[in-house]
Amino acid sequence: MKLGYTTIYVKNVPETVAFYEAAFGLTQRFMHESTLYAEMETGDTVLSFSAEEVIELDGLAFAPNEKSAIPAGWEICFITEDVDAAFEKAVAAGCTPVSKPHGVPWGQTISYVRDLNGCLVEIATPMNLEG
Incomplete structure (x- = not known):
């Protein structure tokens, strides 16, 4: 096994991407045209952000950040x-x-x-x- 990516579910993907650029000096690698998913340049393992509204857990509840x-x-x-x-x-x-x-x-x-x-x-x- 190899860790491929970590996804953090957030209310606002573009706002979170901009925040991580300002706070941690990361750069955006990819953002889907829907703005519901984005990836940051972080080295070998991808840090991604996905909108809470698109989480696919077959009805399993989650605690939002x-x-x-x-x-x-x-x-x-x-x-x-x-x-x-x-x-x-x-x-x-x-x-x-x-x-x-x-x-x-x-x-x-x-x-x-x-x-x-x-x-x-x-x-x-x-x-x-x-x-």
Whole structure:
């Protein structure tokens, strides 16, 4: 198995794409003409956004991502060498700060923000797997 993509269901795909461009410096790779689906350039694994109205779960209910709600039990993580600058850029673009940049025992510097949809986003230095 190989992770192909992660899809986050959102109320407004174009608004979310624009937000991720401003907050995290990503670029749009593709947006369907309906604006109900888009993909971002993120490396080998695609980050995509899909409109809540097109979720296909055969009637299974889901909890929508909302800024005012408790965040869901998942996160996406962006890797950077400068967590402090990336955290400040994300907050300046409208992310809600959750945890300021700090070191963790396994050697990374990490921080957390919530995006415009209330999704939890980690910003971290690369993991050093050699030591």
